[in-house]
Amino acid sequence: MERDYDIIIIGSGVAGTTLAYKVASSGLNIAIIDCREYGGTCPLRGCDPKKVLASASEATDWNNRLIGKGAGTEGLLSIDWPSLIGFKRTFTEDYSRKIEKSLFEMGIDTYHGQAYFENENTVAVGEDLLRGVYIFVATGTKPRKLNIPGEGYLTSSEEFMETEQLPKRIVFVGGGYISFEFSHIARRAGSEVVILHRSKRVLKSFDSDLVDPLLKASKAVGIEVLPENPVIAVEKEGAHFLVKTEFKTETHTGTHTFVADMVVHGAGRVPDIEGLELENAGVRIKNGAIEVDKHMRTSNPRVYSGGDCTSEGMPLTPIAGLQARVAAANILDGNLAEADYTGVPSAVFTIPTMASVGITAPIDSKEYKVVFRDRSSWYSTRRTGLEFAASKVIIDEENDRVLGAHILGPNAEEAINIFAMVMRLGLKASDLKKIVYAYPGICSDIVHMV
Template identity: 70%
Template sequence: MENKYDIIIIGTGTAGRTLAGRAKSSGLKFAIIDSREYGGTCPLRGCDPKKVLAGVSEATDLNNRLIGKGAGTEKPLLVYWPSLIEFKRTFTEGYPREAEKMFADMGIDMYRGRAHFENENTVLVGKDKLKGKYIFLATGSKPRKLSISGEEYMTTSEEFMEIEKFPGKIIFVGGGYISLEFAHIARRVGSEVLILHRSEKLLGGFDFDLVNMLVKASEAAGIRILTNRPVVAVEKGNNGFLVSAEYKTEKQSEIQTFNADMVVNGAGRIPDFEDLRLENAGVEAGKKGIIVDKQMRTSNPRVYAGGDCTAEGMQLTPVATLQGEVAAANILDGSGAEADYTGIPSAVFTIPVLASVGISEAKENSKYRVIFRDRSKWNTTRRAGLEFAASKVIIDETKDRIAGAHILGPNAEEAINIFAMAMRLGLRASDIRKMVFTYPTVCSDIRYML
């Protein structure tokens, strides 16, 4: 069956929903497609449920950090996983139905299945053929494959958030934010945790000095971290799994083995577009994703793209929202809007949290001033019972502008927004120093980070 539409959206995640939100007011005919539950990664199997797990872990750990300092228990608490998973599901189970109702109320036709291009303006979904004046690709991302022997025995980050019985011993493969965040959760559940990372530095893209301090905080929490250990194989045995990793030194190379009850693929996520048959539509893509310009147009002027499937911007929910808004403005209004990625912050929800915005290195340029503060003894850190906290702010002195900011410590994910706002709105560093914040808070510490 062939149906014609003004706009076809492939993907019901953040970017797709953002464009779909204009359907009712536009008066145009929309279709939306998804092969999984409606809603996308963030609310169902990504940042939102992950933050629920991390929040309870943080609350439990906060109690334990303050034992002997007035906390209401005398012995350490552990996260009770069964009830935490049930709590998490109260956020996720009803969301697909709510999303479908929202699309129906807006008059959007819904399709389910894996879509692919037949030609430059036609998409096939099962037995349905959809022709669109414009097509918006918002297919998101999926767990990265490691292409190693025994990979089928590994648990993905999506599956990790659904396990019923928590394992006693877990190995996380990869040293990115997925492994670090879930490792901190697992440790507060009571598991023995090991992270195996292929290179020397964890959390690529984050500030080196603050990452090193976070590694110390992780190890102090009982998380074992081994770098320069690329995993080469996973074997299944009678009593769990055997993980083999190659360890190289200047003089020799050896295979080291580790036992675990569960092995989690925490090696990150990649754009999900490989079966779209982009070549049929003349849409170009590279290793980092679908290639788009600042207006979110692909190489096919009929096709736009946004969110994690694109090669532009960080894989973050706010970025997907921004790109969906830009695509909507250009498809519906022809406004010529362009995506501006200035001052977009990110955070790793470990204990403590690491948050970042802008550059992390001054690149030996004399116009930059780097201000590092060890905040371990500051009142806001001690009050939270934490031992590790710091900040690094990079200022372009020729313009008195914030070029980068990095915070490790309590409420870092909130405080970083002040620096992000300053960067995005072009505020001067001296403007921030004039701010009067509520006290005593982490934001009131900002004046002393500068």
């Protein structure tokens, strides 16, 4: 069947549905396509269900930290993993149906299947050919291929969150935020955990002066983090796996072998654009992602793109929503709106949480004022029973502007939003000390962080 639409959306995740909701009241004829269940990665198999798991580990760990300090149970609490997975499913099991129903009720036609471009304005899905005045591509990401023997034995982060019984020994491949978040969850659930990372520095997109105490916190609870251990193969031996890494010294190259009951892929994700046949539409690729301009327009003026499959912006849910809103405005009103990535924060939901916004700089920077605080002995840290906390704020003294902020500690994901707001609204660093904060709380510490 051939159909004509004003707007065709490929992908029903945060970017795709945000654009759909923004244009739905325009009276235009709209279609949306997804090759999987509607809803996308974040609410179904990403950050939202992950945070449900993390919340249980945080609650359990909080109890255990306060044993003997006037709170907590008599003995250590542990996570009931099967019931936690069951609770997690209450957030995901009906989500897809609700999303698709809401799109249908807004008059948007929904399609299921792998979409690909026939030409610059036509998308094929199954036996249907859809022609669009505008097309918005928002297909997200997928796990990066490692191209090693035994790669098929690896468990994806999505599969990890569906595991009915957590095994005793887990190896995480890659030292990014996925591995660290899930390793902290798994460790609190009683598993032995090892993180294997190919290069010297883990969590490389975060400030190293905050990563260092997080590594100490990870080691303190029994998480083994081994940098410079690239995984070269995974083998199956009975019910277990042998994870082989390569190491090099000045004189020779050798291998290490780690025994695991589960091997989890945490080595990054890449844009999920394979199979779209973008070349048929004249859409250029840049470093494996869809190249877009500041209006979220691709090299084909009919085609816009947003979310993690694009070349611009960090791969974060708020960025996907931001880009979709910009694309929607430009499709409806002409290319006037631009994506502004100023002051967008991110967080790693470990214990303690690490959060970041803006640039980083060394403590001894000669270009900026860098305020580093070891907050491990501060009241807001000690009252929670945590041992590791820190902050770093980067300030341009000439303009009195905050250029970056990094926080490790309790409720860091909330406090970072104050810095993000100051940066996005162009307020001054000194304005942070003028605010009267609720006390005692993590945000009341901000006057001592700058």
